Amino acid sequence: ELGWLAARLGAAWLSLVFALIVLPSALGVSLGISEAYMWVLVKTLEWATIRIEKGVKKPQPEVLKTPAANGIIERDETPMEKEVTGLHRMEFQFSDIFYFCRKGFEAIVEDEVTQRFSSEELVSWNLLTRTNVNFHYISLRLTVVWVIGVIVRYCLLLPLRFTLAAIGITSMIVGTTLVGQLPNSSVKNYLSEVVHLTCSRILVRALSGTIHYHNKENKPQKGGICVANHTSPIDAIILTNDGCYAMVGQVHGGLMGVIQRATVKACPHVWFERSEIKDRHLVTKRLREHVADKSKLPILIFPEGTCINNTSVMMFKKGSFEIGGTIYPVAIKYDPQFGDAFWNSSKYNIVSYLLRIMTSWAIVCNVWYMPPMVRKEGEDAVQFANRVRSAIAHQGGLTELPWDGGLKRAKVKDSFKEEQQKNYSKMLVRNGSIG
């Protein structure tokens, strides 16, 4: 009796999901359900913000309002030369140590780099426990809303999203394997695009994603290289929701490996074995061959090499900019109020990360397609990479940092310290005289 009821409910549930979400995704239409959800969400969060501000003003005179993006301390940007030497004297003073000392302490209190490897702090609480850092109990009403939020997110949204994700991934594997059986032809390419787009759309809905694409006329063309800032593994899905790309990456095991092997049959994605990826020349050569074939889909690359917290763009590795061809820069900026997309891989593994994403309110982001860029005469790969990076940072409203994202795990190179020592030495022995 009970089993039969459960089966009936399960079937009803699945048919609802198919009718309301999967089918529209396949056809590329929207029924407006997500829009309605977002509207309710925005209203609720606005209400919560007002209540928090009212609540905080009563007990404490100090209000933690300004976002951490402005920094906690005043950083003195006076260059070494000005601070250390003063106007006339260019010789060692005991006070020279003050410059290094203060810079050191400033870095200890707040540094530009390590903060990029943890999630951005919110201005106002968004009713998720995980972001509740500095906010205290305000009122009963707010707590009730929070509890409702927890129930909605874990009991309603999470199962729904999980179902969708399962459908999306399964369709991707099955669909691409089927299409892969066809002989190479324009029909095959067309079907491959349909499968990839549909599955991406389903997966985006599995995250309650609301994405605004800007400047679609600049969308990456075939034979080009699409370059974007990296915040999360879902960046790729965000982009494939609106277009077809040839993915580039390392071969993984497990479910990811299955997806990779299936999709490459339908569409020429570029997957590298672990051993191959260490050989930079091999990688560049293969990508160059792909890009040279103008009938092939644009490749998608994230030159930072690692996930950054979406407040800044870190150093772009020059490898992607040595391939040649046209670069299509894309800026992706997530709105942290609805859900934190950043994957802090040292803190969470991929499963915990996906769980957190699926129990957030939504993933809201803006994607800007930017005009294509090519390497200029006399510009080397590093300069070109920096130029593209500036453009992306500027468009997305992110700060630019010359530091390597690899510093998440690795130590900084000694050459930077040596550079500082060199600069200081120059001041001591200026004009050949010894001070």
Add this chain to the structure above:
Amino acid sequence: SVSHSQITRLYSRFTSLDKRENGTLSREDFQRIPELAINPLGDRIINAFFPEGEDQVNFRGFMRTLAHFRPIEDNEKSKDQNGPEPLNSRSNKLHFAFQLYDLDKDEKISRDELLQVLRMMVGVNISDEQLGSIADRTIQEADQDGDNAISFAEFVKVLEKVDVEQKMSIRFLH
């Protein structure tokens, strides 16, 4: 005195540096800050946080060391004339800097200690002879009692015209 929000922020910073999540910081935790790792005096600065012979510093110790860098005008607000001299007084700021030079903590900066610190700041770019001359000249100018070393009093005298308050202070924005 330090505001509630500043303490919260510094505690937040402390915990984010504490990778092993055991309530204390080790030298490695500080070394992980790239801007500090490339500072020529990075090791001396890190050392200032760790009391003699210790390898761990807790939040209290962390705050104590940072307190040296509070701006002096903060003291005017507390006006506690009878209490001990605050850590961020001009004299204590100078003593903090003095200890960065005084490697063996004997309250004197010897020629050898000065040379070692100079070597940290210039790296490989200046020869031993040149560096030796710089050290000799510096000590000669500051040494008043002729013992070829700099005591704290002599150190203070040399820096009497320097705006220590401005150079050795960090201002919070909130």
